[in-house]
Amino acid sequence: MKLPAKIDYAYKAIIELAIRYKADTPIQLSVISEAQDIPEKFLIQLLLRLKSANITNSSRGMSGGYYLTRPPSQISLADVVRAIDDSIIEAPKEAKCPKVSDADKLISRIWGDIAKDTIKRLEEMTFDKLISKIGNHQLTYQI
Numbered sequence: 001m002k003l004p005a006k007i008d009y010a011y012k013a014i015i016e017l018a019i020r021y022k023a024d025t026p027i028q029l030s031v032i033s034e035a036q037d038i039p040e041k042f043l044i045q046l047l048l049r050l051k052s053a054n055i056t057n058s059s060r061g062m063s064g065g066y067y068l069t070r071p072p073s074q075i076s077l078a079d080v081v082r083a084i085d086d087s088i089i090e091a092p093k094e095a096k097c098p099k100v101s102d103a104d105k106l107i108s109r110i111w112g113d114i115a116k117d118t119i120k121r122l123e124e125m126t127f128d129k130l131i132s133k134i135g136n137h138q139l140t141y142q143i
Contacts, residue, residue: 003088004085004088005042006042006046006084006085007080007081007084007088009036009038009042009046010049010050010080010083011077011080012037012038013032013036013038013043013046013047013050014050014055014056014068014075014080014127015036015127015130015131015134016031016032016035016036017032017056017066017068018072018075018127018128018131019131019134021067021068021071021072023067023071025067026058026059026063026064026065026066026067027065027066027067028064029043029044029047029065029066031065032065032066046084047066049083049084050080050083050084051066052083053079053082053083054069055068055069055070055075055079055080055083056069071128072126072127072128072131073126073127073128074126075126075127076122076123076124076125076126076127077122077123077126077127077130078119078122078123081122
């Protein structure tokens with residue numbers, strides 16, 4: 001499965017904030033951008049979407065920046081996908097066309113099941129689990 005760049009960058013931004021997590025302690029945009037190699041202009045847009053979804057918040061001033069609104073253990077990959085582009089994990093709708101074949105119905109159900117399984121896995125994978133894998137050098141993930 002190939003994810004859009006905006007989802008990939010959003011995950012990386014949240015991973016960086018999770019690694020540096022201390023409740024209500026902001027991380028400067030430039031630090032996140034440089035650490036995760038995310039263009040700053042793009043990162044600002046993503047962090048605003050994540051802020052609207054109550055995943056991040058920001059503070060102004062010299063020591064301002066972005067921070068997570070809750071601990072990494074309470075933020076899942078699914079939360080980030082929903083904040084950035086929830087159409088990726090939307091279950092396909094059954095066609096309401098009068099000529100829907102049994103094969104169409106079967107394939108639609110299969111894709112629906114795959115979508116449900118994907119959502120479940122994304123909801124189970126929280127950012128504390130991800131950063132623990134980074135810390136333990138377990139950068140592979142098996143399904």
